[in-house]
Amino acid sequence: MKIDLAKYGYKPGLETPSGELGRIVRVDRGECDAATSSGILRVLSDSQRSQNLLAPVVGDWVSIVEDPDLGFLINEVLPRSNTISRRDPSEQIIEQVLVANIDHVFIVHGLDRPLPPGRLERFLVIAEDSGAEVSIVLTKADQTEEISEVKSIIKAVAEDKPIFVVALRGGVTEGLDEINKLMEAGKTIALLGESGAGKSTLINALVDDDIMATGEVRAGDKKGRHTTVTREMILHPKGGVLIDTPGVRSVGIWDAQEALERVFKDLEHLSNQCQFNDCAHATEPNCAIKEAEKKEVIDPYRVQRYLALQKELEEQKNR
Template sequence: MAIQLADYGWTGGSPPGDGRLGRIVRVDRGECDVVTAEGPVRVVSDSQRAQSETAPATGDWVLVGTDPDLGPFVERVLPRINTLSRRDPSEEVVEQVLVANVDLVLIVHGLDRPLPPGRLERYLVLAWDSGAEVAVVLTKAGREPEAAAEVSAVVRAVAPGVDVLTVEVGEAAGGIDGVEALIRPGLTVALLGESGAGKSTLVNALVGEEVLATGEVRSGDRKGRHTTVSRELLLCPTGGLLVDTPGLRSVGLWDAEEALNRVFGDLEELSARCRFADCVHDTEPDCAVLADGRVAKRR
């Protein structure tokens, strides 16, 4: 089965080296699913054999070699354009790459729960740090119509200029066209959000079939179960590619200084006018942040 790798986002011309060029669409422990021009192939992800210190991630472009004993294996991970990464929740000083080579990050939030501004800020830092474009998608709009305007206002206050879309998937479907318009041919789009936000349901609607399992949300605390346990790259009818990341319980930031400045630039500007360089903006005299009076205490 021949595959056009341009459909999977390849724009780099002839690949370097002798291996088969492919893109990783799924990573499991020790193995990966890769699409190549000759078709999909299951390969061994053997870091000892790969000519790269980079651990393969969903979205990576790789060269696939063949070993007489192992069979197909990842020979080399090609240089990445960018990564959507966080600090590994199990390791303090280890980067966890969620998706490689991503063009757009959709921060997905369900309107059946409040949106703490601090959580949104951390998602924005995570997304902007990748260098990708960012938009916010509010799901379950048909079931929570009053919350849509309220949460949209929170998003626009925290992230002015970021597109905000509201959608409902199901019998009262609406707004999905706006999301589809963002997923243009060849673009890689990652979904980011907590469990139960409706990411998997949204992916199924965008792909046009039930490709991901969906789970119930507990009525007591609106928490969702982790229905997405791995990151899989899926081709959409629009010609774009979607990756649903597992729901994030923690949003540990990784080397995100530039993105932090983008989200908290107003604080940085005010802090420069404080009397003391180590001011923590609590009770210090001549604190410009306190004197300004517009910065929320939680920040």
């Protein structure tokens, strides 16, 4: 089936000198699905032969060639306009690129559970670091009476981010229109959030089709069951694509100093008024952060979380 790659985000300038242009819509071990103008192709990532080939991720634009023995091969990953990256969850201190070439990130939270501000801050830093737009989507509005409390938690750590609220249950689809308005041909939106947050349910509702499997959360603690196990790109009827991702409890930030400073610009701004340039906001005299804490104009827990994230980045630099 022919595919109009403009719907998948093709922009002039994305050219391959040799081979066919494709966009990675799904990655399994060593094999990927790629959308090309002639349809979805199953392609191998040619990293055995070309050692320096980047491992392709969902959202990548690639050049595909046909090998008489091996079939379709990716022979080049085109330069990425941006990535969403986190620290690899393995022991090693390395980067893991989650998705590439993203226009908008949705941080998805289910209102059937509490929202720890520290978790939101971490998601904000990795989303902000991509340079894409960032919004927060609250799902399961039918499951809580405390939406305004949750909104004030969000305002305290992400005051400038748009918040969307949806309720999707038994045929009820509240709040979808606002999100559907954002969809347009060529736009790529990635969804991040905890397992059970309702990412796949939201995508199904947006595309009005049961494409992604969804799973009940555990009755007691509302924990998700990790239903989605691979990152996957889904085409929206208006054009534009949504990327579903497996749920993660928390993310390790990666090489995101500037994003950290933007997410914590309130504290960055204050710390410019400390007496010492390298103030650690601990026991130094004339520390603007400590003074603001004493006056109770800033949340000391937010300061602690900020310093912990800074330390995390320092440790990565010094490895």
